[in-house]
Amino acid sequence: MRLAPLAVPLFAVFVAAVSLPAPAQQPRWAAEWPNTDFGTASVDLDEIRAGGPGRDGIPALDDPAFIPAAGETRIAAREPVITLEFEGVAPRAYPIRYLTWHEIVNDTVAGIPVAVTFCPLCNSAMTFDRRVDGRTLSFGVSGNLRHSDMVMYDRETESWWQQAVGEAIVGTMTGADLVELPGWMESFAAFRARNPDGLVMDEPDWRRPYGRNPYVGYDSLAQPFLYDGQMPPHGIEPLARMVRVGDRAWPLTRLADLGEITEAGVTISWAAGKASALDTADIGAGRDVGMIRVRDAAGADLPHDVMFAFAYHAFWPDGDWMLGN
Structure with a gap:
């Protein structure tokens, strides 16, 4: 779906070549997802299709490092970040230059386990509380899409979740909902001006052309x-x-x-x-x-x-x- 930094016409050819509808994918799913209960689902599995990279081909991030925003010089003033401002802790900015290549960040802010998510194909940027019925989940990128939106999975039950609505759609967690938290996308300059003592997520230790747009x-x-x-x-x-x-x-x-x-x-x-x-x-x-x-x-x-x-x-x-x- 989305790892190579290609111009749009070539990218379209790439997508057409690698994307397969769900019926062609289901035998592979059984091998790749042995712990997922495909007999329990709230959506038609035929609506789910491969996006290109398989499971964890787009690697989610866990417990990222942060640095003072005032000292960050790599991020341009107009670049978008997802902002979380929770009472009692320094505000945090999650740059889209990193989320473009990772799509999910599992973090803990003010004692709240959060998943900061971004689906480029839908421009959907949402932050969720990772706790469901007293259980803390962590999330990865399944590599699948439904209605062009990222399908996440939780590592604990390997259930599949629709990012746009924060709901489990396949597996034992089907029907469970994530609580969406207040957050917003703004420029890095706006975040830094309002929060001179704020923190920004540091560059991940992955080989990616951060700051480049593959779309x-x-x-x-x-x-x-x-x-x-x-x-x-x-x-x-x-x-x-x-x-x-x-x-x-x-x-x-x-x-x-x-x-x-x-x-x-x-x-x-x-x-x-x-x-x-x-x-x-x-x-x-x-x-x-x-x-x-x-x-x-x-x-x-x-x-x-x-x-x-x-x-x-x-x-x-x-x-x-x-x-x-």
Whole structure:
């Protein structure tokens, strides 16, 4: 699916060559996933397809090291990071330059075991509490996709989880939900200016071209990769960014035009200054798509996602499109 830093036309050929639908993959699954209960699932297994690299071909990170953000010089000002600001501990930034190549970071922040996740094909960046029914899980990348979204797996039961919704869809954990935590994507400059004593995840000890984008031009395409579901309604482009809060979604373009919107009990604000991670080869040079914060009436940050419209429609087919009409 996604490890080689290729230009889009070649990347499309690569995807077509390696991606197989679920029926062709299921015999391999049984050998590769001997501890996964494929007899228990909440989705049609035919919707799951190989993404290219197999299990752990995209290696998740565990217990990453952090350094003072004030001293970090490798990350460009406009590069996106996922921010976690929990009471009682220094704020943390997880750079997308690393998550592009690893997709999941298993960490512990303020005593909370968290999974910081990023699915490039859906632009979905979500942070979850890794505790389920009193049990702490750790997550890896299965190498499979459903509706073009990353399928994670937990190492404890080898159940499969849909990243976009935080739900187990295959295996003994089927039906279990992860609690999404408040976090947001912003530029490294914005994080560092607001948090001069904040921490940033240090560069992992893997041989990867960190800072390079293997999905050059992806968010300008007319069609997403490895997706054969329905396209969004209302004439919305499939790879248009939507700010999803619960089952509602606001077009990012509407927020950029207005700057701030208060609707349905939430206030969403937009500011310029963050590069797209899915545009140019150099992540920090990507076009400015802005950054948002989502807060409730009391000013508290709310869990949300900024995902592509096709993915929102796939996972929330009955969701509310907040178009302002």
